[in-house]
Amino acid sequence: MTAAPVDRTAGQDDRGDLHVCDLDGTLLRSDATLSPFARDGLNQLLDAGLALTVASARSAAAMATLLAGVRLRLPVVELNGAFLTDLATGRHLAHRTLDADTTLVAIETLEALGTQAVLTTWDGAADHVHFGAGLNAGATWYIDEKRAYGDPRLRSRADVRAVARAEHTAAVIAFVPDDRAERAVAELEKALHGRGAVLAAANRYVPGWSEVQVAHPEAEKGRAVRNLAEAVGMADARLTVYGDHLNDLPMFSVADRRVAPVNAHPDVLARATAVTAANDEDGVVRHLLREEGPPCSS
Structure with missing residues (x-):
């Protein structure tokens, strides 16, 4: 059983911040697209230096299409944690596969x-x-x-x-x-x-x-996100995750802050430390811009 998450945000702002977002139902709209607003907003945050990447049940091949034009620099978690992958090259940095x-x-x-x-x-x-x-x-x-x-x-x-x-x-x-x-x-x-x-x-x-x-039993987002943080030298960073469905709960269990759009599964909403507008309203990106972007962002 996954232990209940502990909110450890107080007094730890000096550790740096790592943000990991789910795709379907979270960043993507219900038609499985990333809106122009969301794409521009993510790039604004990334260009300003925000350490942000994605963790999804989708493959890197799908991410490359769905996130075309988004200037991600960090590795991505694909297939729910089966692979930690450099999106630009497709090279797997770690894998958890079945025998x-x-x-x-x-x-x-x-x-x-x-x-x-x-x-x-x-x-x-x-x-x-x-x-x-x-x-x-x-x-x-x-x-x-x-x-x-x-x-x-x-x-x-x-x-x-x-x-x-x-x-x-x-x-x-x-x-x-x-x-x-x-x-x-x-x-x-x-x-x-x-x-x-x-x-x-x-x-x-x-x-x-x-x-x-x-x-593989170890192919889950919680373990993969921890491996990601270690791989990019951010093992001590404050971790904020964004998700909407049950496969996001493992990464919710290891995060300092847990953000869900209002359309999320009830079990995910129950564990969230913040709830945004729905995915079809680009709620997560608007939240990121408000919390992490320049003062003029909305």
Whole structure:
């Protein structure tokens, strides 16, 4: 169980500040875009020297498209913590990936539940997304979204099992109808015996479908954010995180300040030290400009 977060902000302003933002539902609007206002606001903050980066369930390839024009300098946390990555080069600075046997068990368990697995992998040099034929509506959206922004990782495979022993698997991903998500999680947890962490959440972009993900137990945002701070020489910095969903709670548990937009999940709002306007109103960027920007910012 994750320990309740402790607010440690008082009297520690001399440590410097590191800000880490989630994307979907937090920085991005509900149509999965970053508004021109948000882009300009982030650049204003970054150009003024604010230490800010992102931690997302999305890949670096998606971030590069969604955040095009944003002048991030720090590494990013991608795939919920599976990778700590230099966004400019795509080089992974650290990784937490599944072993082959765990990946195969997850694939077989999902197939027994009537759904196909999509694998997000790293072959030691390049990232890939491997998928088979006959995908359901949720998984089809997942692949089509990547095709739309020209994701170079996509690889069609007759059988994704062949990938498991050849590459490092960052995540096993599948989509199930919402009313089957609870059973899918239970079956995966039973089969994996703790060798993989299982997360399921309703997909905000494909109503009726939940995304189920199996990842390394240490591939979570809290651990990844701590590793990020150490990697950039800011282990003692005051940490402020921004998020809206349950996968953000691990980084909420290690942060000094925890900010959520008003559209966040109730469990996230309950742990927030500050609540902003909704993501569709660019609430987080407006909060950052007000709290961290020049006096004229709004």
